[in-house]
Amino acid sequence: MTRHFEDELALFLCALEPNDSQRMAAEAHARQCATCALRLARAQCVLALIDRQARSQPADPTLRERILSSVASEPQAAERRVQPRAGLPRKLSDAALRAWTNALPIIAVSSLTLAWLDGRTQGWYALAGLTCAVLEVAVAALPLTAAVVWTWQRPRPLTPSDLARLSCLGGFLGQLSQRTLCPHHTATAHLMLFHCAGLALAAATGGFMGRLLRSVRATS
Amino acid sequence: MPLPPNPSEHALAGALAALTSRERAVVYLQRAEGLGFDAIARLLQCREADVRAIALRAYARLSRQLLRLPHPEGEP
Numbered sequence: 676m677t678r679h680f681e682d683e684l685a686l687f688l689c690a691l692e693p694n695d696s697q698r699m700a701a702e703a704h705a706r707q708c709a710t711c712a713l714r715l716a717r718a719q720c721v722l723a724l725i726d727r728q729a730r731s732q733p734a735d736p737t738l739r740e741r742i743l744s745s746v747a748s749e750p751q752a753a754e755r756r757v758q759p760r761a762g763l764p765r766k767l768s769d770a771a772l773r774a775w776t777n778a779l780p781i782i783a784v785s786s787l788t789l790a791w792l793d794g795r796t797q798g799w800y801a802l803a804g805l806t807c808a809v810l811e812v813a814v815a816a817l818p819l820t821a822a823v824v825w826t827w828q829r830p831r832p833l834t835p836s837d838l839a840r841l842s843c844l845g846g847f848l849g850q851l852s853q854r855t856l857c858p859h860h861t862a863t864a865h866l867m868l869f870h871c872a873g874l875a876l877a878a879a880t881g882g883f884m885g886r887l888l889r890s891v892r893a894t895s
Numbered sequence: 896m897p898l899p900p901n902p903s904e905h906a907l908a909g910a911l912a913a914l915t916s917r918e919r920a921v922v923y924l925q926r927a928e929g930l931g932f933d934a935i936a937r938l939l940q941c942r943e944a945d946v947r948a949i950a951l952r953a954y955a956r957l958s959r960q961l962l963r964l965p966h967p968e969g970e971p
Contacts, residue, residue, distance in 0.1 A: 682959075682962045683954075683955040683958045684951075685958065686954040687954035687958075690926070690950065690954055692931065718958070721907075721961050721962060724904070724907055725907065725922070725926055725957070726926050728904060728907055728908065728911070729922070729923055729926045
């Protein structure tokens with residue numbers, strides 16, 4: 676490093692291994708630049724304080740598990756930035772997935788609107804309603820399974836929230852199919868309770884599946 | 896130019912708390928546990944370059960809160 680470095684970089688440089696090339700270059704520059712030497716000295720003092728504070732924390736035997744579970748749910752911006760592009764199909768599929776997973780409020784409102792518009796008569800039809808809800812969850816399992824298989828080997832898995840939204844979309848497709856399959860598709864109460872509840876059940880299944888997968892990945 | 900006073904432990908704790916959990920984990924594992932970037936990458940199941948980028952961002956954020964030194968010669 677033959678140029679000055681900023682305060683922001685000084686702390687990072689001091690935290691590097693002594694034989695790191697970036698640190699060695701910075702130290703070589705600091706031998707000729709009083710200001711940068713001062714920056715390094717100051718950063719070294721702060722780093723010593725950080726060390727003291729970090730080491731004063733009591734060791735927790737579950738630390739590794741807690742770190743893994745906390746980082747698994749956080750967006751990995753750095754990973755996304757440095758990851759090489761895998762070509763147009765990958766970019767398109769990522770964009771489609773993002774669009775799908777952001778559609779939960781639209782899906783929920785559409786589901787209720789559909790039930791409200793279709794409802795012309797009254798009646799619960801509870802037994803048939805359970806079949807309707809189960810069928811929606813079964814349809815929701817299709818995109819859910821596809822997403823799980825597709826992202827299993829990825830460095831950043833889908834979050835439980837992503838899977839809940841995808842599953843909800845599948846549930847909504849199931850609800851659309853119920854407009855012709857369900858013999859009671861004109862009963863408002865039946866639609867509002869069972870057809871819309873099927874959607875919520877599908878979302879909950881997706882979220883549960885996401886949590887399960889995350890814990891499996893963390894322990895494997 | 897004299898060295899400015901060290902930040903208080905209270906300010907340091909505040910700056911560490913302001914980091915994201917991922918950044919705090921990397922700083923903690925590096926400074927308290929003495930792990931290198933490669934070992935942290937294996938632990939967090941990501942690449943060493945990613946850990947390095949996270950550490951760079953974490954220390955930059957700590958510096959913004961704890962270190963402020965004007966450069967008399969200006970940046971080149």
